[in-house]
Amino acid sequence: MSPAVTPGTIPGPPAEPMARGREKNEWPLWEVFVRSKAGLDHKHCGSLHAADPQMAIQLARDVYTRRQEGTSVWVVRSDQITASDPGDKPSYFDPMEDKVYRHPSFYALPKSLDHM
Amino acid sequence: MYTQAMDTMPKDGRDDAPKAVRSADEMARQQAFDARIDAGDFIEAKDWMPEHYRKTLVRQISQHAHSEIVGMLPEGNWISRAPTLKRKAILLAKVQDEAGHGLYLYAAAETLGTSRDQLVEALHSGKAKYSSIFNYPTLTWADMGTIGWLVDGAAIMNQVPLCRCSYAPYARAMVRICREESFHQRQGFESLLTMMTKGSDAQKAMVQDAVNRWWWPSLMMFGPPDSESPNSEQSMRWGIKRISNDDLRQKFVDATAEQAKILGVALPDPDLRWNEARGHWDFGAIDWREFWQVVGGDGPCNRERLAARVKAWDDGAWVREAALAHAAKQDALREAA
Amino acid sequence: MSSSITVTSHPSVQYLLRIGDTCLILAQRLAEWSGHAPIVEEDIALSNMALDLVGQARAVLTRTGAMEAELGGEAHDEDQLAFLRDERDFRNCTIVELPRGDFALTMLRICALAIFLKLLWQRLEGSADEELAAIAGKAVKEARYHQEHSSGWVVRLGDGTAESTLRTKAALELLWPYVAEIFEADAIDDAAAGIGLGPRWADLQDEWRREFGTVLSAAGLELPAERAFLSTGKAGRHSEHLGYVLAEMQFLQRAYPGGVW
Numbered sequence: 112m113s114p115a116v117t118p119g120t121i122p123g124p125p126a127e128p129m130a131r132g133r134e135k136n137e138w139p140l141w142e143v144f145v146r147s148k149a150g151l152d153h154k155h156c157g158s159l160h161a162a163d164p165q166m167a168i169q170l171a172r173d174v175y176t177r178r179q180e181g182t183s184v185w186v187v188r189s190d191q192i193t194a195s196d197p198g199d200k201p202s203y204f205d206p207m208e209d210k211v212y213r214h215p216s217f218y219a220l221p222k223s224l225d226h227m
Numbered sequence: 228m229y230t231q232a233m234d235t236m237p238k239d240g241r242d243d244a245p246k247a248v249r250s251a252d253e254m255a256r257q258q259a260f261d262a263r264i265d266a267g268d269f270i271e272a273k274d275w276m277p278e279h280y281r282k283t284l285v286r287q288i289s290q291h292a293h294s295e296i297v298g299m300l301p302e303g304n305w306i307s308r309a310p311t312l313k314r315k316a317i318l319l320a321k322v323q324d325e326a327g328h329g330l331y332l333y334a335a336a337e338t339l340g341t342s343r344d345q346l347v348e349a350l351h352s353g354k355a356k357y358s359s360i361f362n363y364p365t366l367t368w369a370d371m372g373t374i375g376w377l378v379d380g381a382a383i384m385n386q387v388p389l390c391r392c393s394y395a396p397y398a399r400a401m402v403r404i405c406r407e408e409s410f411h412q413r414q415g416f417e418s419l420l421t422m423m424t425k426g427s428d429a430q431k432a433m434v435q436d437a438v439n440r441w442w443w444p445s446l447m448m449f450g451p452p453d454s455e456s457p458n459s460e461q462s463m464r465w466g467i468k469r470i471s472n473d474d475l476r477q478k479f480v481d482a483t484a485e486q487a488k489i490l491g492v493a494l495p496d497p498d499l500r501w502n503e504a505r506g507h508w509d510f511g512a513i514d515w516r517e518f519w520q521v522v523g524g525d526g527p528c529n530r531e532r533l534a535a536r537v538k539a540w541d542d543g544a545w546v547r548e549a550a551l552a553h554a555a556k557q558d559a560l561r562e563a564a
Numbered sequence: 565m566s567s568s569i570t571v572t573s574h575p576s577v578q579y580l581l582r583i584g585d586t587c588l589i590l591a592q593r594l595a596e597w598s599g600h601a602p603i604v605e606e607d608i609a610l611s612n613m614a615l616d617l618v619g620q621a622r623a624v625l626t627r628t629g630a631m632e633a634e635l636g637g638e639a640h641d642e643d644q645l646a647f648l649r650d651e652r653d654f655r656n657c658t659i660v661e662l663p664r665g666d667f668a669l670t671m672l673r674i675c676a677l678a679i680f681l682k683l684l685w686q687r688l689e690g691s692a693d694e695e696l697a698a699i700a701g702k703a704v705k706e707a708r709y710h711q712e713h714s715s716g717w718v719v720r721l722g723d724g725t726a727e728s729t730l731r732t733k734a735a736l737e738l739l740w741p742y743v744a745e746i747f748e749a750d751a752i753d754d755a756a757a758g759i760g761l762g763p764r765w766a767d768l769q770d771e772w773r774r775e776f777g778t779v780l781s782a783a784g785l786e787l788p789a790e791r792a793f794l795s796t797g798k799a800g801r802h803s804e805h806l807g808y809v810l811a812e813m814q815f816l817q818r819a820y821p822g823g824v825w
Contacts (some may be wrong), residue, residue: 137344158334162550170605173612303599308818310825311643316618322598323611332606425824543602546667549724
């Protein structure tokens with residue numbers, strides 16, 4: 112089963128390390144969202160380090176889209192993202208419990224991953 | 228291959244052993260966590276997790292990342308000498324993919340509360356390991372195809388189960404990696420097949436020589452025997468490791484012994500033979516002394532590989548600093564405006 | 565050892581070789597960064613550019629080899645042209661064969677070449693040779709991207725830290741003397757322009773100076789003064805560097821004559 116990221120559960124910014132990173136002059140961390148040519152939504156596909164927004168966009172295209180035409184890329188500095196606290200789960204997410212199809216476990220594992 | 232790193236870790240975790248007194252809250256969380264693992268649920272970055280689980284994952288994921296990055300070097304060695312433009316492009320793309328895989332994995336490790344600088348520092352100081360296979364030299368062009376066939380083949384066997392690793396960011400990175408990696412093994416095999424079926428005698432000899440040198444190290448990629456892998460049990464319990472070293476190794480031998488027949492190469496193991504009763508290929512004893520020697524830092528290329536990575540990082544310091552300095556200047560200008 | 569092939573001296577073939585060889589040798593130098601870039605992300609970006617240039621070289625050399633046959637010569641494929649020509653028959657501008665250098669030199673060189681190649685590919689989209697026009701249509705997008713990426717870096721490094729500024733200036737000093745050759749006019753360009761195969765490279769100089777000058781001034785640098793030196797790679801008289809590049813690149817094909825890979 113591929114654990115698709117359900118909306119609202121993107122990994123939150125790593126709190127401590129960013130501060131440490133800035134002290135050591137590390138390039139900031141950016142989260143990358145890509146909408147494929149045929150797609151409707153930007154999906155979170157990972158992160159990368161870049162020194163500025165222009166570099167972040169270019170690198171995101173190089174790393175996460177191999178420059179396929181027609182893809183849209185968003186980059187956001189990780190420390191600019193506010194995420195819900197999974198500890199709050201009961202109140203934010205209970206109403207969804209009955210909508211099983213939103214859960215990754217609802218989907219069968221692709222055959223290609225079973226086969227070795 | 229990547230759980231090899233965990234098997235070669237000293238028996239740590241004793242320092243992380245559950246403290247004598249744990250709060251009721253922590254025990255409840257531990258139970259909830261265990262239940263989720265047992266149910267096959269995925270753990271996300273901001274979920275509560277045992278400290279030992281977190282540390283184990285940082286170690287495994289980062290060492291997997293380091294392996295991809297260091298793995299660029301033995302193959303990068305032949306880009307400038309690729310014998311055709313098509314092979315040059317394929318090799319350049321493959322090495323680039325490995326950089327990308329390293330990047331996905333560093334990103335996954337960073338979700339666990341560590342920074343890129345810390346991860347790189349751990350590699351460069353020798354604290355963090357990478358897969359020992361990359362401490363062998365690439366001596367001929369046939370090594371490229373052989374690495375694709377055997378080393379990537381072994382890596383794929385290790386990686387597919389990791390797509391169901393309990394830690395979701397790692398699993399997602401693995402899904403992406405597996406999708407991209409399938410062509411690497413095929414290209415390697417196809418390169419060898421071309422040389423074996425259409426190449427000159429000298430080319431065929433080159434292939435056989437490469438296979439002779441890479442076979443045993445490839446088997447070692449699956450790590451020590453199960454009986455000598457103390458951390459495996461905990462990793463299995465946590466859904467980080469799904470299949471045992473010996474089982475994966477056997478699977479690999481079974482697949483490649485058949486592929487070797489298609490290629491027309493001999494595998495350098497006089498004890499290799501099909502066992503009808505077991506339904507598997509029997510194979511000879513692995514020289515574990517060589518394995519531990521290479522893991523311990525005394526393989527053919529350990530020092531050069533690390534030195535190359537340290538040099539690249541150190542030589543690049545002024546570049547990284549300049550980019551930050553420029554960005555800071557731009558920020559200042561923007562704020563002043 | 566495989567002995568070298570000879571290529572027709574027809575101006576159209578020579579004109580194409582200048583383009584193909586320039587892309588190939590630039591790619592070869594760029595690929596040296598694989599595994600050694602300042603940060604993994606940039607390693608991927610550099611490899612992307614190298615791959616684009618290898619692709620362009622392959623397409624142009626393939627067209628060149630076919631054109632040889634069309635002109636009554638012997639047909640050659642991309643690999644014969646790349647791996648079996650003697651150094652004196654390579655037609656790349658000297659600037660691309662210079663050693664990899666540091667990151668500043670690399671970015672400055674790609675920037676200069678990317679702007680040039682973009683302008684060239686734009687004109688070649690209107691080539692009388694349909695295949696070349698098609699190649700150009702794809703390549704111009706890649707050149708634009710290379711310009712965007714590399715010029716961003718030239719600005720960052722030119723206007724970054726004291727060290728990066730020094731290195732960028734040093735790189736510019738080193739590369740500048742080799743720029744003039746790119747725009748040097750000669751009979752081969754005249755012939756190509758005459759039949760609509762492609763523009764005289766000299767015609768691209770003004771626009772190139774404008775664009776490259778813009779990047780430099782954003783980086784806090786100036787176009788250096790003109791020099792008397794003129795390199796001659798396009799005519800097959802190279803620096804001492806190309807010999808080593810080809811010795812490495814061509815080794816396997818030369819050592820295994822007729823090998824199938």
